[in-house]
Amino acid sequence: MLSRVAENVYWMARYLERAEDTARLINSTSNLLLDLPRNASVEWFELIRVFGAEEQFKELYPESQDEREVMKFLITDKRNHSSIITCINAARENARVTRDIIPYEMWEQVNELYHFSTEYAKGSISRRKRNDFMSGLIRRCQTMTGITMGTLPHDDAYQFLRIGRNLERADMSSRIIDVAAAQLLPDQEEINPAFATVRWISVLKSLNAFQAYRQQGLVGISGSAVLQYLMQSREFPRSINHCLEEVSGCLKALHKPHAPRRQLNQLIKELETVDIKALRRSGLHKYVDEFQHGVGKLHSSITDTYFRYS
Amino acid sequence: MAIDFKHYGPLNGYDELISNKGNPRQVARQLCRYFSGLSDAEVDELKQASDLAIKTLGISFTVYSEGSNIDRAWPMDLIPRMISSREWEVTDRGLKQRLKALNMFINDLYHEQQVVKDGVFPQEVLAGARNYRKQCEGINPAYGVWAHICGTDLVKGGDGTQYVLEDNLRVPSGVSYMLENRHVMKRVFPELFEHIDILPVDDYTTQLYEMLAAISPRQGEVPEVVVLTPGIYNSAYFEHSYLAQQMGAELVQGSDLMVDDDDCVYMKTIYGLKRVDVIYRRIDDDFLDPEVFRKDSTLGVPGLMRAWRKGNVGIANAPGAGVADDKVVYAFVPEIIRYYLNEDPIIPNVPTYLCMRDDDRAYVLEHLDELVVKPANESGGYGLLVGPRATKKQLKQFAQLIENDPRNYIAQPTLNLSTVPTLVEEGRVAPRHVDLRPFTLQSKKLYTTMGGLSRVALPEGSLVVNSSQGGGSKDTWVVDMGGDK
Numbered sequence: 001m002l003s004r005v006a007e008n009v010y011w012m013a014r015y016l017e018r019a020e021d022t023a024r025l026i027n028s029t030s031n032l033l034l035d036l037p038r039n040a041s042v043e044w045f046e047l048i049r050v051f052g053a054e055e056q057f058k059e060l061y062p063e064s065q066d067e068r069e070v071m072k073f074l075i076t077d078k079r080n081h082s083s084i085i086t087c088i089n090a091a092r093e094n095a096r097v098t099r100d101i102i103p104y105e106m107w108e109q110v111n112e113l114y115h116f117s118t119e120y121a122k123g124s125i126s127r128r129k130r131n132d133f134m135s136g137l138i139r140r141c142q143t144m145t146g147i148t149m150g151t152l153p154h155d156d157a158y159q160f161l162r163i164g165r166n167l168e169r170a171d172m173s174s175r176i177i178d179v180a181a182a183q184l185l186p187d188q189e190e191i192n193p194a195f196a197t198v199r200w201i202s203v204l205k206s207l208n209a210f211q212a213y214r215q216q217g218l219v220g221i222s223g224s225a226v227l228q229y230l231m232q233s234r235e236f237p238r239s240i241n242h243c244l245e246e247v248s249g250c251l252k253a254l255h256k257p258h259a260p261r262r263q264l265n266q267l268i269k270e271l272e273t274v275d276i277k278a279l280r281r282s283g284l285h286k287y288v289d290e291f292q293h294g295v296g297k298l299h300s301s302i303t304d305t306y307f308r309y310s
Numbered sequence: 311m312a313i314d315f316k317h318y319g320p321l322n323g324y325d326e327l328i329s330n331k332g333n334p335r336q337v338a339r340q341l342c343r344y345f346s347g348l349s350d351a352e353v354d355e356l357k358q359a360s361d362l363a364i365k366t367l368g369i370s371f372t373v374y375s376e377g378s379n380i381d382r383a384w385p386m387d388l389i390p391r392m393i394s395s396r397e398w399e400v401t402d403r404g405l406k407q408r409l410k411a412l413n414m415f416i417n418d419l420y421h422e423q424q425v426v427k428d429g430v431f432p433q434e435v436l437a438g439a440r441n442y443r444k445q446c447e448g449i450n451p452a453y454g455v456w457a458h459i460c461g462t463d464l465v466k467g468g469d470g471t472q473y474v475l476e477d478n479l480r481v482p483s484g485v486s487y488m489l490e491n492r493h494v495m496k497r498v499f500p501e502l503f504e505h506i507d508i509l510p511v512d513d514y515t516t517q518l519y520e521m522l523a524a525i526s527p528r529q530g531e532v533p534e535v536v537v538l539t540p541g542i543y544n545s546a547y548f549e550h551s552y553l554a555q556q557m558g559a560e561l562v563q564g565s566d567l568m569v570d571d572d573d574c575v576y577m578k579t580i581y582g583l584k585r586v587d588v589i590y591r592r593i594d595d596d597f598l599d600p601e602v603f604r605k606d607s608t609l610g611v612p613g614l615m616r617a618w619r620k621g622n623v624g625i626a627n628a629p630g631a632g633v634a635d636d637k638v639v640y641a642f643v644p645e646i647i648r649y650y651l652n653e654d655p656i657i658p659n660v661p662t663y664l665c666m667r668d669d670d671r672a673y674v675l676e677h678l679d680e681l682v683v684k685p686a687n688e689s690g691g692y693g694l695l696v697g698p699r700a701t702k703k704q705l706k707q708f709a710q711l712i713e714n715d716p717r718n719y720i721a722q723p724t725l726n727l728s729t730v731p732t733l734v735e736e737g738r739v740a741p742r743h744v745d746l747r748p749f750t751l752q753s754k755k756l757y758t759t760m761g762g763l764s765r766v767a768l769p770e771g772s773l774v775v776n777s778s779q780g781g782g783s784k785d786t787w788v789v790d791m792g793g794d795k
Contacts, residue, residue, distance in 0.1 A: 001579055001580050002560055002562060002566050002577060002578065002579055002580075003566075003578045003579060003580050004563070004565070004566055004578075005560075005561075006580045093542070096542060096547075096551070097541075097542055097551075099551035099552070099555055099561075100537070100551045100552075100554035100555040100559070100560070100561035101555070101561075104367075104555075107368055108366050108367060108368065111365075111366060111367075111368040112366055115365065115366075156580060254580075255581055256581070306580040307580075309582075
């Protein structure tokens with residue numbers, strides 16, 4: 001398999017995952033509005049923090065940081081490299097340069113997703129049609145995953161695709177956790193417990209983890225239990241641990257994965273040993289920071305080993 | 311109101327589907343009956359189904375306009391162009407004959423040049439052939455074949471006579487659209503395919519692969535075949551990826567390849583370098599190897615010509631094959647066929663005036679407003695003058711161009727190209743001019759596509775069929791009518 005093509009497949013998967021995760025996050029935040037007491041409000045700017053895009057956002061929208069601007073920035077703004085539209089376009093461009101290896105149905109689906117997004121994304125900036133668009137987008141991304149599983153030969157290309165998807169997912173989950181914790185974990189002062197519960201449920205929902213979490217038989221919704229679940233669960237497909245294990249499986253299927261595996265094992269070890277219950281706000285933030293740095297290093301290692309070795 | 315072939319027209323010249331009396335030709339009878347039986351709503355529905363299929367299948371072409379590339383959905387008309395298998399058989403033979411002779415000609419030019427010595431092909435034409443590559447002299451590609459893939463443009467005149475208009479021997483494109491048109495038509499009209507004996511086109515990519523595999527320098531081993539593309543911004547990128555996918559070949563860009571110290575070509579894979587045996591290149595000679603041709607090329611592979619000359623890699627079409635893709639050389643093809651094969655050409659050329667000849671030039675300059683003037687080395691319908699439609703200023707400008715560089719221009723009578731019924735607006739069909747581009751392959755053996763890509767000029771009366779200039783396309787059905795063949 002050509003190095004360039006492997007890289008394109010990897011990025012296609014990352015962009016698709018980023019678009020899907022963003023849609024989930026927007027959906028759950030929009031829904032949270034409905035659960036909050038009338039005088040409490042959603043701080044939309046929080047979403048910008050998830051992406052670490054505070055500076056760029058303020059530069060592009062100096063006037064206002066309200067729902068409309070945040071939605072514009074995250075959904076349709078092409079100047080934002082992580083907006084849904086940018087991601088879908090980039091995924092399609094990456095698919096386009098790998099059309100010779102991806103099955104026809106995958107291309108058709110990416111293409112359909114692209115046409116769907118260009119047509120309806122704008123309408124979703126207002127609240128009324130937002131859910132329809134986000135759900136439609138998520139469903140299409142999931143269809144893509146299904147088609148990939150069912151039609152792409154489970155060879156090297158498939159491994160790179162899964163690596164891309166899971167690294168992106170792990171990274172995104174960690175960002176969501178980080179921002180939630182910054183607001184909800186007690187540091188010095190206590191937080192209104194009823195309010196916190198609603199917010200933690202929203203965090204679970206943004207990762208589609210609420211139902212699964214409940215089925216674990218865990219009593220109540222506490223911050224540290226939610227964090228533990230989202231970070232360390234072996235079974236839940238969006239937990240950080242699960243994502244890393246997936247990447248580990250992929251690397252095993254490839255030749256000469258030594259350097260990336262070293263990097264990955266380090267990440268897994270740190271995740272297994274971190275004592276979440278003992279973490280307070282600043283400790284968690286520090287951990288997530290290091291984790292994201294580690295994901296970046298893993299990405300570089302994969303790039304150096306397989307994509308741009310010479 | 312349903313589609314009405316009785317009031318179809320006005321016919322001026324030859325229509326492929328409808329006779330001068332307004333009756334469907336035998337080959338098109340079932341099709342016309344089917345379309346006549348459709349309501350406006352049904353036609354509309356079919357049109358939508360076809361547009362949607364084209365959109366979701368991502369069949370597109372790229373136009374370069376005002377400094378940027380625009381991806382457009384591929385325009386395909388619902389009504390196919392039809393050819394009887396009996397007629398096609400003759401065309402098929404004619405195309406193979408032509409390519410065989412052209413390859414003998416090219417091989418001769420890069421070796422003994424016997425054809426020049428024997429006075430059949432003038433030295434001064436060769437001297438002025440812009441696509442002649444001195445660097446290719448003395449090289450022996452497998453089977454003596456240089457042009458492995460040829461896209462031949464065929465047209466019919468007002469009396470229904472078929473002519474060769476052009477031989478495209480450099481990097482002819484369009485075959486993927488031929489295949490995709492069929493793909494879409496099968497989705498939209500499954501019932502027609504059940505009732506009409508339409509001969510299949512989809513073995514092209516298998517044939518292409520076999521042709522390429524046959525020029526691998528390591529015979530007996532499974533060859534590594536790659537398609538070399540200039541990249542995503544090329545107007546034919548869709549086709550490059552399509553063909554690579556269909557053949558199971560890697561689609562590579564210049565930067566994916568390298569020539570090592572052993573003068574072999576390698577591609578950069580995730581597990582290191584891997585030897586490449588055959589390159590189906592879709593970039594022009596000029597950009598192929600910066601060591602030999604244009605030094606500023608970033609699309610090519612340094613050292614590629616070295617590897618090819620040593621016989622370490624097969625390249626299709628071979629560098630230098632474009633020498634015969636020249637509209638002046640074209641004028642000599644009938645003679646070339648007679649010279650090498652001792653046969654008469656099966657498909658005639660369009661009568662052609664060579665501006666380099668004094669008599670011809672005098673005639674051309676005098677009759678400029680009746681003729682089509684073409685530069686010798688352009689493609690895609692660029693730089694061409696259609697005399698009857700030109701303004702006074704354009705005529706004057708072209709007269710000057712011809713006087714300045716007569717070797718670079720040819721002229722042909724303006725052909726009243728044949729027409730095919732085409733959907734122009736809801737429920738209405740009108741005659742639109744078409745051409746046909748079949749593809750012929752040659753290495754170990756010869757192969758011609760079943761039919762080809764029919765291109766159609768959509769504006770009323772227009773003769774320009776190029777998709778880059780607003781042309782559309784049609785699926786081409788070669789129909790076996792049974793009975794005597």
